[in-house]
Amino acid sequence: MSNRFRLGGDLDVNRLGFGAMRLPSKDGMGGPARDPxxxxxxxRRAVELGVDHIDTADFYVSHDGAVRANSLIREALYPYPSNLVIAxxxxxxxxxxxxxxxxxxxMRGLVEANLTGLGVDRFDLVYLRIGAMTPPRGESLAExxxxxxxxxxxxxxxxxxLSNVDTGHLAEARxxxxxxxxxxxxxxxxxxxVLAACQESGIAFVPFFPVGGGRELDDERLAKVAARHGATVPQIGLARLLATSPVALAIPGTGSLPHLEDNMAAAAITLTDDDLADLS
Incomplete structure (x- = not known):
């Protein structure tokens, strides 16, 4: 299975990208500020390691509003590498x-706030996010x-x-x-x-919280396969996600350099049929 994916049919990206939510705050969105x-x-290190797809949002900010993900991205990476896709x-x-x-x-004001914060004139990808943590059943997103x-x-x-949607929302939007x-x-x-619908149509499926959202993963199956590969449980979690489907992309996020290095090393793990059977 390829480690690359053509997002939207024309943007070639590494299937292991980076999520910016944890950059401004120690405890996720709205937590105490991290050192900018x-x-x-x-x-900067993420890009050095091959990240060419960064996922962010204007509302990714510390509790006091002093540290913003979009500002950090602009300050660290602008002028942006020509191959960097920002969503x-x-x-x-x-x-x-x-x-x-x-x-x-x-919608216009929200998009323009992101454009201004990142210092760009056009976005590669903009998601419409609806609801909170589960898709709001029966709610129209059409307008x-x-x-x-x-x-x-x-x-x-x-x-x-689209973000936080079901198959009905996907059909409505398409x-x-x-x-x-x-x-x-x-x-x-x-x-x-939703994944099946995405795979059938060549739509990227990009789960958030791919390795637990900051919580420790406790799964005997993951631990068994991790021991077999000399890897960590989160690394196997990422490798499993990427093995799920050729349209699956991962965007693990962190504010820690060692954690970033660990996440990116997951791209080198090839799960065997036995591994996948143990993880099923």
Whole structure:
């Protein structure tokens, strides 16, 4: 199985990319701020290790708002390598009273905030994110996706994606404009159907929290295969994800250089048929 994927049919990327959510904060989105220089160092090293696909969002910020993922990416990597694909998500709006869902009228401002934060004129990929941690069943995304499709027609966006959706949402969106990628929770129920739909149509499937979202993985099957390869359990978790389907991409995130090195080493692990049987 190839380690590369043509995102949207024309953007060739390493199937092991990098998620920026943990860069600004020690405990994930909205946690205490990390040292910004540590985040910049992680980003520079990620590119050195072959990362050419970074996933971010304007709402990836520390609790005090002082450290922002998009700012760190711009400060560390601008001017960007010509082969670097940057994807972002829009939809959620974080206010003092909590998380809100943006309206169709909000989409332009949300995209423009990401463009400004990253210092770019056009996005390679913009996901419409809906709901919280599970797909909101029966909720239409048509008007919001139509607003993003209009921005694509203007040239502000190259490809469109969806996040936190089910197969009904995917079909609804594809009736409006092409969908290049779907980003759902790695452990979300019902995702086998979403993955199957993506694989059938050549759409990238990009799970978030691919190695537990900062929580320790405790799985005897993963540990057994990890011991066989002299690898760590998270590395086998990533290798398993990449072996799931040729359209599966991984975007593990971290604010730690050693953790980054460990994650990227997973690309060199080739799981055998016996390994995959043990992990099934």
């Amino acid at each position: 220089e540590a985040g910049r160092a992680v980003l 972002t998500k829009v939809g959620p709006i974080i206010r003092p009273d909590g998380l809100h869902q943006g309206t169709p009228a909000d 919001r996706f139509e607003a993003l499709a209009a921005l694509r027609e203007e040239g502000l966006i190259r490809h469109l994606g 009736a409006i404009a092409p969908v290049a990628a779907v980003q759902n929770h790695a452990a979300q129920s019902g995702d086998a159907d």
